[in-house]
Amino acid sequence: MSVLEVKNVSIRYMTGDFKEIGLKEYVMRRLTRNYHVNEFWADKDVSFTLDEGEMLGIIGSNGAGKSTLLKAVSGIMEPTEGRVKRRGNVAALLELASGFDGELTVKENAYLRGAMLGYTRKFMDETYDEIIEFAELHDFQDRPFKQLSSGMKSRLAFSIASMVQPDILILDEVLSVGDGAFRKKSEAKMREIIARGAATILVSHSLAQVQELCTKVLWLEHGEQIAYGDTAVICGLYQQYLDKAVTLDQARAIWAALNEKYDYLIVGSGLYGSVFAREMADKGKRCIVIDKRPQLGGNVACEDIEGITVHKYGAHIFHTDNEAVWEYVNRFTAFRPYTHRVMAVSGEKEYSLPFNMKTFEQLWGVKTPEEAKKKLASQRPRLDHEPKDLEEQALALVGKDLYKTLIKGYTEKQWGRPCKSLPADVIKRIPLRFTEDDRYFEDEHQGIPEGGYNGLIEKLLEGIPAATEMSYEKLVNAFPDIAKKTVYTGPIDEFFGYELGQLEYRSLRFETETLEQEDSQGHAVVNYCEKKPLYTRIVEHKHLSGQKSPKTVITREYPREWVPGREAFYPVSDERNLALYEQYLDLAKERPDVIFGGRLGEYQYYDMDETIAVALDRAAQEL
Amino acid sequence: MFRKLLQHRFLFEELVKRDFKKKYKRTVLGMGWSLLSPLLMLLVMKLVFTHFFGRNTPHYTIYLFCGNLVFNYYSESTKSGMRALMDNAKIFSKVTVPKYLFLLSKNVQTFISFLLTLVIFFIFVAFDHLAFTWKFLCLVYPICMLILFNIGVGMILSAMYIFFRDIQYLYDVFVRLLMYMSAIFYQIDSYGETARKLFLLNPVYLFIRYFRKIVIEATIPSVWFHLLMAADVAIALGVGCVMYKKYNTRFLYYV
Numbered sequence: 001m002s003v004l005e006v007k008n009v010s011i012r013y014m015t016g017d018f019k020e021i022g023l024k025e026y027v028m029r030r031l032t033r034n035y036h037v038n039e040f041w042a043d044k045d046v047s048f049t050l051d052e053g054e055m056l057g058i059i060g061s062n063g064a065g066k067s068t069l070l071k072a073v074s075g076i077m078e079p080t081e082g083r084v085k086r087r088g089n090v091a092a093l094l095e096l097a098s099g100f101d102g103e104l105t106v107k108e109n110a111y112l113r114g115a116m117l118g119y120t121r122k123f124m125d126e127t128y129d130e131i132i133e134f135a136e137l138h139d140f141q142d143r144p145f146k147q148l149s150s151g152m153k154s155r156l157a158f159s160i161a162s163m164v165q166p167d168i169l170i171l172d173e174v175l176s177v178g179d180g181a182f183r184k185k186s187e188a189k190m191r192e193i194i195a196r197g198a199a200t201i202l203v204s205h206s207l208a209q210v211q212e213l214c215t216k217v218l219w220l221e222h223g224e225q226i227a228y229g230d231t232a233v234i235c236g237l238y239q240q241y242l243d244k245a246v247t248l249d250q251a252r253a254i255w256a257a258l259n260e261k262y263d264y265l266i267v268g269s270g271l272y273g274s275v276f277a278r279e280m281a282d283k284g285k286r287c288i289v290i291d292k293r294p295q296l297g298g299n300v301a302c303e304d305i306e307g308i309t310v311h312k313y314g315a316h317i318f319h320t321d322n323e324a325v326w327e328y329v330n331r332f333t334a335f336r337p338y339t340h341r342v343m344a345v346s347g348e349k350e351y352s353l354p355f356n357m358k359t360f361e362q363l364w365g366v367k368t369p370e371e372a373k374k375k376l377a378s379q380r381p382r383l384d385h386e387p388k389d390l391e392e393q394a395l396a397l398v399g400k401d402l403y404k405t406l407i408k409g410y411t412e413k414q415w416g417r418p419c420k421s422l423p424a425d426v427i428k429r430i431p432l433r434f435t436e437d438d439r440y441f442e443d444e445h446q447g448i449p450e451g452g453y454n455g456l457i458e459k460l461l462e463g464i465p466a467a468t469e470m471s472y473e474k475l476v477n478a479f480p481d482i483a484k485k486t487v488y489t490g491p492i493d494e495f496f497g498y499e500l501g502q503l504e505y506r507s508l509r510f511e512t513e514t515l516e517q518e519d520s521q522g523h524a525v526v527n528y529c530e531k532k533p534l535y536t537r538i539v540e541h542k543h544l545s546g547q548k549s550p551k552t553v554i555t556r557e558y559p560r561e562w563v564p565g566r567e568a569f570y571p572v573s574d575e576r577n578l579a580l581y582e583q584y585l586d587l588a589k590e591r592p593d594v595i596f597g598g599r600l601g602e603y604q605y606y607d608m609d610e611t612i613a614v615a616l617d618r619a620a621q622e623l
Numbered sequence: 624m625f626r627k628l629l630q631h632r633f634l635f636e637e638l639v640k641r642d643f644k645k646k647y648k649r650t651v652l653g654m655g656w657s658l659l660s661p662l663l664m665l666l667v668m669k670l671v672f673t674h675f676f677g678r679n680t681p682h683y684t685i686y687l688f689c690g691n692l693v694f695n696y697y698s699e700s701t702k703s704g705m706r707a708l709m710d711n712a713k714i715f716s717k718v719t720v721p722k723y724l725f726l727l728s729k730n731v732q733t734f735i736s737f738l739l740t741l742v743i744f745f746i747f748v749a750f751d752h753l754a755f756t757w758k759f760l761c762l763v764y765p766i767c768m769l770i771l772f773n774i775g776v777g778m779i780l781s782a783m784y785i786f787f788r789d790i791q792y793l794y795d796v797f798v799r800l801l802m803y804m805s806a807i808f809y810q811i812d813s814y815g816e817t818a819r820k821l822f823l824l825n826p827v828y829l830f831i832r833y834f835r836k837i838v839i840e841a842t843i844p845s846v847w848f849h850l851l852m853a854a855d856v857a858i859a860l861g862v863g864c865v866m867y868k869k870y871n872t873r874f875l876y877y878v
Contacts, residue, residue, distance in 0.1 A: 013876055115636075
């Protein structure tokens with residue numbers, strides 16, 4: 001049974017009526033026809049309940065109506081509308097340091113305050129020493145109260161107030177009283193009171209404190225109830241609101257959306273998740289999308305820096321031979337024609353990629369395909385066995401010059417270990433073109449969405465509720481039954497809590513920099529193929545988007561080890577990992593309500609077009 | 624209400640203590656002022672008015688003292704009562720306590736001053752060779768009535784003061800006016816029949832008159848006089864209680 005029930009409580013202040021402005025002003029305003037009574041609703045339609053042993057956190061900016069609400073809860077104020085039902089006695093610790101009398105001594109004030117809180121004289125006599133002890137004011141007992149520092153005043157107030165054992169305890173910013181040491185002491189004291197079974201309401205501007213202590217949260221803003229419920233989810237939303245990542249209306253809409261029921265919960269808003277959501281929504285299924293990152297779009301997310309569209313997670317060039325996919329994406333965005341070319345830097349020289357006649361000329365000075373082929377043949381070692389590592393494999397495919405100049409350093413940086421200890425099957429094929437064709441992709445359709453990928457994602461998710469900075473764990477914790485089925489596009493091993501062991505991934509670190517020059521490298525992407533520098537490539541974003549600007553934005557890409565918590569980019573598809581993935585797939589069979597999809601969910605490298613194709617397929621299967 | 628009062632006894636005691644301490648803090652004479660100031664007032668009036676009014680009035684000092692005794696109690700009690708709520712706004716906007724406690728506490732204080740002055744008054748009576756008759760016991764009635772009347776007026780004033788700060792100035796003027804209309808230093812015999820009746824509409828005059836009748840004339844006023852007094856008290860107290868009841872939760876908005 002709830003100890004406290006607050007139902008549809010609204011509290012109105014009247015400002016400017018004659019009681020407030022005084023008689024003279026009243027007459028004056030009446031005469032000048034300037035007399036208005038303004039209504040101000042400090043709280044509008046607030047409802048919550050509190051059970052024994054629960055702790056409710058109330059959050060919101062200044063002027064949100066928190067303190068007024070507390071006054072209604074504690075009975076100091078009567079709500080204008082709605083009702084407050086209390087079962088048991090309330091102890092309200094509001095704005096502690098005020099309400100003392102500066103002229104009286106500390107001791108007299110202590111007794112007076114005790115009396116106000118409803119203690120008996122006997123109780124005060126018994127606990128007075130304890131109170132002074134706790135407040136650390138032993139030497140100040142007979143000093144006039146006004147001589148105390150504000151910290152001391154708060155300490156005394158807290159000490160007196162915390163002697164009670166109420167059924168309902170109201171704490172308004174009281175846990176941030178005094179210095180660090182006292183704060184610890186007061187927190188311990190509060191926990192003690194709560195542990196004894198009091199239902200508690202905590203108002204605090206410290207989100208960390210609320211998250212740590214509260215079992216549920218009420219978020220007020222301008223007197224309105226924005227959200228009431230799960231602590232982690234609401235605190236997350238509130239933080240996003242404070243960071244100006246979402247507006248108040250958006251936050252409210254997200255909270256409302258989370259409280260509904262869906263056919264599909266889609267975890268991850270990358271291309272797979274967004275396409276799947278679009279397909280399902282178009283077929284009348286109810287979907288909700290969440291993403292743990294601060295923005296939607298997974299790895300194709302873009303951001304605007306200095307008027308240049310920056311690919312946040314590495315250069316993404318859309319290329320496909322799949323007509324259906326090309327048609328599909330063109331429904332949602334226009335593409336800027338773009339042919340991708342990549343330069344490679346090694347030994348202070350630039351080379352054309354992928355390996356073509358230009359590369360061979362730059363490397364050896366050869367002019368004709370015949371010369372090139374001859375040179376290549378002379379470079380390849382004779383092997384009397386199957387290549388047993390990547391180095392042998394690469395040498396067998398392209399010979400020592402190409403390997404040493406353009407493959408070895410790059411690959412070793414990419415994988416974080418020497419080529420000799422990498423399995424041969426990491427490279428199955430190395431294309432060698434004996435033409436001048438230096439296009440990076442040979443696909444028929446190539447391009448980059450006008451204005452970046454965000455527009456595409458927005459269109460895909462149009463009309464579908466989506467929440468960012470929302471991990472799957474956090475969501476399911478708060479709303480276990482939110483959807484009938486889940487589409488999980490995160491790492492499959494993470495979903496199962498790594499219970500069979502960790503799959504391996506490669507991760508990347510991006511270092512983005514704005515340069516005060518018009519052009520930095522003249523190409524969209526330049527690969528760095530030696531051991532040093534440590535980055536594998538630099539992307540200069542304006543060459544991808546074709547935007548004009550006196551400045552330029554570049555991103556250096558550093559490969560790095562993946563450990564749990566880091567962004568996983570590439571699956572490491574070797575024998576061990578693939579076997580482990582198979583085991584996880586078996587585990588997944590026990591969860592027919594969960595679809596694992598995308599690069600991480602399926603532990604498979606997908607290009608963007610492939611991702612869309614598999615998402616479309618999977619969606620079609622579902623229907 | 625009495626049960627509530629009992630429940631809040633500790634708070635009430637502490638409030639009274641506080642009000643006393645605050646009133647006399649850092650004064651040399653402290654409580655002495657409660658005695659001294661009415662006596663000084665009496666002395667001044669005696670010096671000034673004896674010449675004009677005192678010649679035809681028997682026991683003029685006691686006559687004056689009766690007026691001052693009652694009027695000072697009334698004026699101090701209601702004036703401090705008026706501020707009782709406002710002064711404690713910080714408290715009742717944070718803790719739920721019965722708000723009349725603040726008013727009662729102020730009244731306790733002024734009542735104690737009144738009692739002290741009353742003792743002096745009796746000493747003066749003895750010096751003036753007036754006989755202490757059994758009728759003096761009747762004084763309990765106007766004293767009790769006056770206490771209740773002061774509380775009632777204090778309630779009305781303190782409630783109005785919250786909503787309407789101008790009241791403090793208006794009331795100052797009113798109190799001064801009331802003083803002149805309460806026949807403190809003059810006799811009303813020279814007025815006509817109707818005018819004398821009009822004096823009875825002034826409750827403070829009733830209390831003063833009661834004291835004079837008992838102490839100087841050694842007669843007990845009529846039953847009607849008693850009833851009139853009771854009616855005045857009932858009205859003041861009634862209006863006060865209704866206002867407190869009605870605005871109990873609204874005071875908060877205007878402090």
